[in-house]
Amino acid sequence: MRLYNIKDYNEQVDFAEAIQRGLGSNKGLFFPVELPHFNSREIDELLNMDFITRSAHILSTYINEDTEEIPFQQIVKCVKNAFTFSIPLKYLSHNMAILELFHGPTLSFKDFGIRLMAQILMAIAQKPYNKPFIILTATSGDTGAAVAHAFYGIDSIKIIILYPKNKISVLQEKMFCTLGKNISTLSVDGQFDICQSLVKEAFDDKEINKKFTINSANSINISRLLAQICYYFEAVAQIPPVLRDKLVISVPSGNFGNLTAGLLAQSLGLPIKRFIAATNVNDTVPRFLKDGKWNPYPTISTLSNAMDVSQPNNWPRIEELFSRKNWSFSTLAYGSVDDETTRHTLYEMKKEINYISEPHTAIAYRLLRDQIQPGEYGIVIGTAHPAKFQNVVETILDTHIILPPTLQSRSKLPILSKDMKADYGIFRDIILQYSIDREGR
Template identity: 60%
Template sequence: MKLYNLKDHTEIVNFEHAVKLGLGQQQGLFFPVELPVITSVELSKILKMDFITRSTEILSYFIKNEISKDKLYDCIKKAFYFQYPLKVQIKNNIGCLELFHGPTLAFKDFGARFMAQMILSLNKNNESFTILTATSGDTGAAVAHAFYGMKNVRVIILYPKGKISELQEKLFCTLGKNIKTISINGSFDDCQKLVKEAFDDKILKESIGLNSANSINISRLLAQICYYFEAFSLISEEQRKKLVISVPCGNFGNLTAGLLAKSLGLPIKYFIACTNANDTVPRFLKNGIWQPNQTVSTISNAMDISQPNNWTRVEELFKRKKWDIKELKFGSVSDDETKKTLHELFKIGYISEPHAAIAYRLLKDQLKEDEFGLFLGTAHPAKFKNTIEKILNNIITLPQALKNRINLPLLSHNINPNFSKLKKFLLEK
């Protein structure tokens, strides 16, 4: 598999190097040189496979012979050992694809655990390296648990202090061992900026073997393609002809993966890119001006991102496929409207959380009568227990994964968004 740097097309690497590097020169993201396409006959065969076999087949179209199918199958089986996505019917023409049944109760488990298996598999010389990543909520826990206890791997996770839920924080800031967490006095965008600055520092990058586990890493992105095919396999033949998918968007990795699934040959009618008040992309799609505002805090905190990393990949894919960017639907939802939507879902018997509620709101508002829609359930409602209970006046039962950690002390360090302080931490610890 060959990939090129979106900021420097002359930098071309294979899959192994893209996984190990994370980012290319000038903080550029890697993108596939070849965009494979499967036939309708191949699609029919793939949809009849079990999730692990199907995922192996899908990813082999991209990775090709760089990793043998047997080895890829083994890695995927180890990564996706948990319960696969579930489709829950909400209304006659709307369903939720629940992606939060993994060990850290969020869709990020798919990408993080696949990346961990890829790094383990590709690290033939048992080299030591440091994974530096930023999280706006769920990435941190997924990455921390995926790499927890792994030899020769140190994980450093940055997150905005006071801007993720208490239970999200408990999931990854109580582990210790090879997992180090730092709360940053700022926004997620500040955390993300620090990560990029670290990758620009050649001495730092080489001395500690720096890598990233954000959705900027191609391995995480590819893994997420798999559950879009699973979604397609879970619906009827009739529903497949008119499928619309609504995606809650933060860093836009989830949407990028869905669009890559469509590019590969999955006949999704269109996507809805859903944001909260941090609406850089919806405003851009409306008026053609890229103008990020100051990031604001919302109850859908994982989407509190004003400068999404993966948007360049979305634009590149539309350009390469000669798709019209106007085919991408969009919208943003305020906190007040999100709360109303949580009540609406609760009244029809479904307890959701803010991110999925935003995706449901925009799907319901934009879906046509002859279409079938799925919105992505990206995190378990219990991760936002305090918020949900206050809004719905209903007790949320904690899953065991959260019960195990709720009373453990936080082990996080705290710094201002200052790169020199982060660099000192990375070199000394």
């Protein structure tokens, strides 16, 4: 699989290099040189396969497009080890369902991309590493937990996770800030966008790159997007064939990796009529789709904190895909929902369809409910278990949510994070200190 840097088309790498580097030069995102496409017969064959087999075929189509970088049976093994949990499609009404992607070990859709990334990285990375291998990750909530649990205990890989202080839920924090060992977590005095910019700056730091092999498990890593393509196929496989050409999918959107994966699935030939890009009041993309102007505002903290992103990293990939496919942005539906409406929607979902949701999924549900047309069938992408937002959901719905065992086991453990000012010099020193600590062992 050949990929190019969308900021420098002359910089091309294979899949192994792209997954290990994460970003290209000048913080450029990698994007496939070839965009494979299945015909209708091939799509039907794929949809008749089981989830593991289908996913392996989709991934192999991308990864082994030009030459066999990873043998098919090894891809199957990686998929089996990563996708070990169910993906139920819960029917809500005659024309709407929710694809629940939160039945993995950290109760978030992020488990798909990050667990597969860990499996593939371990399969292709050369060991022992010539330089210390560090994964730097910024999280607005769920990514941190998925990264920490996917790589926990792998001594050859150091994980450093940054997150905005006091801007994620307590249970989200407990999920990844209580592990220790090879997992270090930094509570940053600032918004998620600042955490993200600190990580990007480290990728451009020559001294850090000289001392370490650095990577990112954020959705900027191409392996995560390829993994997420797989569950869009699973969503279509679970609905009756007669509905497949009427499908509208509403995607909770923060950093826009989830929607990017859905659009790549559509590019492969998956029959999706249209997508809805669903955001909270951090609505840079909806405003852009409305008036064509890219004008990020300062990030606002909301109930749907994982979507508190004003400058989404993956949007350049979406622009690149639309340009390559000659698609019009007028085909991409959109909308934004404020906190008051989110609260009402959570209450209405429980009262009207007897479904307990959480803020991110509720936003996508609200926009789908408001925009679905007669004859269409809608799927909401359910991104997180409501227990991860226990305090918010219980307060709004006046009900008690029983914590799943995964959360119960971590809820009473101490937070191991270090507080950090939003200063690159401080962050840089923390990274460089790891080299000193490692040499001292």
